Amino acid sequence: MTARKAASTLFMGALWVAGLVAVIPLVLIVYYVLLKGLPAVHVGFFTQTAPPPGVPGGGMSQAMWGTGLIVGMATLISVPLGVLTAVYLSEFGRGRLAVGVRFVAEILLSTPSIVAGAFIWALVVVAMHSFSALAGAIALTVLMWPIITRATEETLRLVPDELREAALALGVPRWKMVLRIVIPTAGSGILTAVMLAVARGFGETAPILLTSLGNDFLNTNPLQPTDAVPLRIYNYAQSAFPAWQTLAWGGAITLLGAVLVLSIGARLLSDRQQRRLG
Amino acid sequence: MEERSTTRSVSDAGVPVRRRLRIGDLTLRGGTVAVSLGLVVLLAGLLVVLATGAAPALSQLGLSFFTSRQWDPVTNHFGALPYIYGTLVTSTVALVLALPVSIGLALLLNEVRSKWVRNPLTVLVDLLAAIPSVVYGLWGLFVLAPALNTYLAPFLARTLGKLPVLGALFVPTPAVGNMLNAGVILAVMIVPIITAVTREVIATVPADLREASLALGATRFESIRMAVLPYARSGIVGATMLGLGRALGETIAVSMVIGNGLGISASLLAPGYTIPAVIANEFREATSTGLQHSALLALALVLVVIALVLAGASRLLVRRSERGFR
Numbered sequence: 001m002t003a004r005k006a007a008s009t010l011f012m013g014a015l016w017v018a019g020l021v022a023v024i025p026l027v028l029i030v031y032y033v034l035l036k037g038l039p040a041v042h043v044g045f046f047t048q049t050a051p052p053p054g055v056p057g058g059g060m061s062q063a064m065w066g067t068g069l070i071v072g073m074a075t076l077i078s079v080p081l082g083v084l085t086a087v088y089l090s091e092f093g094r095g096r097l098a099v100g101v102r103f104v105a106e107i108l109l110s111t112p113s114i115v116a117g118a119f120i121w122a123l124v125v126v127a128m129h130s131f132s133a134l135a136g137a138i139a140l141t142v143l144m145w146p147i148i149t150r151a152t153e154e155t156l157r158l159v160p161d162e163l164r165e166a167a168l169a170l171g172v173p174r175w176k177m178v179l180r181i182v183i184p185t186a187g188s189g190i191l192t193a194v195m196l197a198v199a200r201g202f203g204e205t206a207p208i209l210l211t212s213l214g215n216d217f218l219n220t221n222p223l224q225p226t227d228a229v230p231l232r233i234y235n236y237a238q239s240a241f242p243a244w245q246t247l248a249w250g251g252a253i254t255l256l257g258a259v260l261v262l263s264i265g266a267r268l269l270s271d272r273q274q275r276r277l278g
Numbered sequence: 279m280e281e282r283s284t285t286r287s288v289s290d291a292g293v294p295v296r297r298r299l300r301i302g303d304l305t306l307r308g309g310t311v312a313v314s315l316g317l318v319v320l321l322a323g324l325l326v327v328l329a330t331g332a333a334p335a336l337s338q339l340g341l342s343f344f345t346s347r348q349w350d351p352v353t354n355h356f357g358a359l360p361y362i363y364g365t366l367v368t369s370t371v372a373l374v375l376a377l378p379v380s381i382g383l384a385l386l387l388n389e390v391r392s393k394w395v396r397n398p399l400t401v402l403v404d405l406l407a408a409i410p411s412v413v414y415g416l417w418g419l420f421v422l423a424p425a426l427n428t429y430l431a432p433f434l435a436r437t438l439g440k441l442p443v444l445g446a447l448f449v450p451t452p453a454v455g456n457m458l459n460a461g462v463i464l465a466v467m468i469v470p471i472i473t474a475v476t477r478e479v480i481a482t483v484p485a486d487l488r489e490a491s492l493a494l495g496a497t498r499f500e501s502i503r504m505a506v507l508p509y510a511r512s513g514i515v516g517a518t519m520l521g522l523g524r525a526l527g528e529t530i531a532v533s534m535v536i537g538n539g540l541g542i543s544a545s546l547l548a549p550g551y552t553i554p555a556v557i558a559n560e561f562r563e564a565t566s567t568g569l570q571h572s573a574l575l576a577l578a579l580v581l582v583v584i585a586l587v588l589a590g591a592s593r594l595l596v597r598r599s600e601r602g603f604r
Contacts, residue, residue, distance in 0.1 A: 008497035015389065018382025019399055022473070025466045026406045029417045036420070085317055088310030101314045103593065104321050110520065110589035111324070111582060112527025113411075114554045118578035119324045121561065122331045142324070145317065175302035203410025206529040206554070210561050230412040234530055237416045245420075252413050263408040267401065 030256070037253025040246045050216040050232070056243040060251050062218040066133065066227035070212055071201040073137035073222065074144055079194055081141070082148025083183075086193075089149070090156035091178050102153075108146040116142040117210030125211055133219070133226035136212030140204060144197040151196055155189025155270075156182060158277045185277075192270045199262035203255060205230035229255050321586075328582065331575035338569060343576065347542060349556075351564070356573035358580075363542050364457065364550035368532060369525040371461025371546065372468055376521060379465075380472035381514060385502060387473075388480045407470035415534030418463040423535050426459055431547050434458075449545040455537025457550040463531050468521040475520055475596060479513025480506060482600045509599075516595030523588035527581055529554035553577045 044059050051058025089102055120139035125131055159182050167177040183190070205228075208214075213225040214235065229251050236248035336343060339356060346357020383403065390396050431450060439448035483506050491501040507514075537549025538559065557574050564570040 004497050004500065008499035011499040011502070012389070015382045015386040018379045019386045021379050022383045022406070022469050023399065023402045026402055026409070028421070029409060029413065032417055032421050033413065081313055081316065084310045084313040087306075088314040092307050092310060093314070097311075097314075101317060103590070104318050106593050107586050107589040108317070108321060110523045110527075110585050112529070112554060112585050114527065114529040114557050115324070115328070115578045115582040115585070118331075118557060118561070118575055119327055122327050122575060123323070142320065145320070149317070173300050173302050175300070175306035178306060199408060203408075203412065205410070205412045206558055209558055213562065230410055230530075233412045233416055234534070237412075237419055237534060248416055252416050255410055256413050259408055259410055260405060263405060264401075267404070 033249065033252050033256050036246075036249040037256075040250030041253060045247075045250050049218060050227075051243065051247075053239075054241050054243065058243070058247065060229060060232055060247060060254070062215060063227040063229045063232040063251065064254070065218055065220070066212070066215065067202060067229045069220065069222065069226060070133050070136040070208065070228055071140065071198060073134065074140035074201050075194065075198055077137060078141045078144035078148055078197065082145050082193070082197070083152050083190060085145070085149040086152035086156055087178060087183070089153045091174075091182065105146045105149045108142075109150065111142065111146075112206075113143060113204050114206040114210070116140075117207035120207065121210045128223070130223065131211060131213035131225040132223045133212055134222045136208045136226065136228070137222075139207035139211045140201045143204065143207065144201055147197040147200060148193050151193030152186075152190050155186045155193065155273065158189065158274065159185045160277065186273075188269050189273045192266045192273070195262045195266040195269070199259045199266070202262075203230055203259050205234050209234070324582065325579075328575055328579040331572060332579045333572070335569045335572035335576045339573070343573070349540065349573075351560075351568060351570045354568045354570075356569060358553070358573070358577055360540050360542050361551050361553045361556050361577065364536065365526055365552040365554075367457050367546070367550060368460040368464055368536065368552060369522055371458065372464035372525045373518065373522055375462065375465035376469045376472055377518060380469050380517070380521070381476055383469070383473045384476035384480055385506070387477055388506075389498065389502075403470050403473055406466070407474075411467065411528060411531040412534075414463055414467060415531035418459060418531060418535040422463065423454065423459045426462065427454060427456075431456075431458065435547065446544045447546050449547065451543075451545060451548045453537050453539065453547070453549045455535055455539070455549050456547050457536060458546040460532045460536040460550065460552070461546070463535055464525045464528055467528060467531065468524050471524055472517045472521040475517035475592075476510070476514055479510045479517065479596060479599050482513075483509045511599075513596045513599030516592040516599065519588045519592040519595070523585040523592070526588075527554055527585050529558050533558055553581050557581075 044057060046059060046064065047061050048057070048059035049062040050060070085101065085105065089098055093101065116139045119142065120135055124135040124138055128135070163181055163185060164177060167181045168174070172180075208228045208231050212228060212231070214231045215225045215227040219226045233248045233251040233255065236244040236251070239245065335356060343356060343358055344362065345359055346355070347359045348355055348357045349360065350356070387396055387399060434448045435450040439445045439450070487505045487509065488501055491505040496504065532552050533555035536552060536555060538551050538555060539549030540551055543550070557577055560570065561574055564574060
């Protein structure tokens with residue numbers, strides 16, 4: 001073997017090492033979350049609320065309902081906004097405005113999540129004189145809107161132009177073509193986009209911290225401070241009580257499970273969609 | 279895109295069709311334009327609201343906000359230097375660790391033809407991007423940091439710590455949380471981002487170039503070095519900038535492992551503090567009197583401006599790199 005070939009083999013070996021190094025953390029994280037989280041998960045974990053300091057037991061039900069409330073509202077707000085923006089970019093957008101909107105959507109994807117929290121604190125929490133689930137939902141909207149826009153635009157572009165032309169040739173008005181042909185054809189792709197955005201919303205801690213604050217008790221009023229699972233994990237992990245730390249791992253397994261199911265589901269859906277339209 | 283504009287002209291060609299006012303079309307188009315403008319307004323609003331909130335602190339403290347080491351709500355003096363320093367150090371560590379891995383991984387995914395390797399690897403890396411940062415933080419706090427503190431830190435102090443100059447980075451401290459741990463966690467978190475963008479760029483390198491170099495007898499390594507990397511270079515810089523932007527803004531995972539210690543230490547094994555971490559930790563406790571909220575909003579403004587500029591520059595670089603070779 002010449003030196004050149006040896007160098008090449010060595011280099012390819014290094015690439016494989018890089019691949020391995022990148023994947024090891026995922027394996028380790030999933031392993032430890034299962035190892036430490038499973039013992040924390042029992043019926044009470046899902047039905048009880050936060051235990052007093054140092055008392056074993058208790059659960060995260062208030063945080064799960066809170067996350068449901070906050071992410072649910074955020075989804076209700078950001079899905080229409082994100083899909084309409086994507087429809088504009090894919091169906092109507094031409095010229096400078098479309099280029100500008102697309103660029104804004106792209107860079108907004110990089111908004112640090114803590115900044116979204118600080119922004120909505122200054123805008124909503126200060127104005128309403130209270131931390132609230134609604135403020136949390138609006139903060140998440142800042143992050144989810146661009147995600148849904150980008151992913152939906154990509155999926156709308158997969159819809160074959162022949163379908164659009166066929167509809168227009170039949171005399172269907174443009175708006176009807178978009179609503180009845182383009183969006184239904186891209187349906188599962190749009191669902192994928194929503195799932196990815198929801199997964200992101202579930203996992204965000206920093207924006208909720210500054211806007212929804214947290215709550216030891218179950219709260220269903222959107223205008224009151226509300227708890228969330230990631231927030232609980234964050235607070236419990238840094239506490240000195242082993243019982244709370246166990247709960248944090250229980251929260252992590254719930255959260256990681258939900259996020260991974262959504263991400264893998266989204267991936268399967270989009271693979272199917274691409275095969276169908278590809 | 280070309281086909282679609284043809285469509286438009288065909289449908290527009292029928293004059294009576296165009297003359298008929300279609301309320302539905304106007305509504306849908308108007309609605310989508312309005313919502314899209316909303317996204318632009320959101321960005322502008324974000325900057326304006328943060329700038330308004332930051333104005334009192336920035337105007338009263340002036341440049342000392344960026345150069346002073348003293349951050350004290352009691353005396354109402356806020357100098358952000360320790361946070362700026364900690365943010366830069368941890369992000370640099372993260373980039374140094376993540377770059378070789380990400381580029382290597384992206385090249386590997388491009389080289390390997392077998393679906394059975396490529397698909398699972400891609401999925402796994404994507405899942406890494408999906409893990410919530412609080413889960414990274416929890417794992418970092420209870421698993422990674424103890425392991426690094428027990429094995430890696432003493433090893434680095436014994437070996438690299440003995441070197442001149444470079445040794446200052448590895449002076450051991452008894453602290454549990456430190457900047458090295460934060461850098462390592464950040465590196466894991468940005469690998470998927472840098473990898474994804476680098477892959478996207480590498481995929482646009484024309485196959486002819488690869489094939490030509492291989493036909494001339496280049497080994498795989500030489501072909502990557504001479505055909506792929508030079509063409510992907512600006513795109514890889516773009517990918518790096520995106521990863522840097524993400525690392526600068528990461529809050530929760532970092533604040534859980536960095537030790538949140540005020541002060542500026544050359545050693546990576548000493549605790550540090552970052553801009554996002556101080557916003558997360560002090561925001562709720564800050565009183566409405568005094569400049570503390572304003573100072574924290576100023577930090578948020580600095581952070582978002584840097585992150586958005588990096589993201590914008592990255593997008594332009596990546597697009598240029600892709601467009602050049604189509």
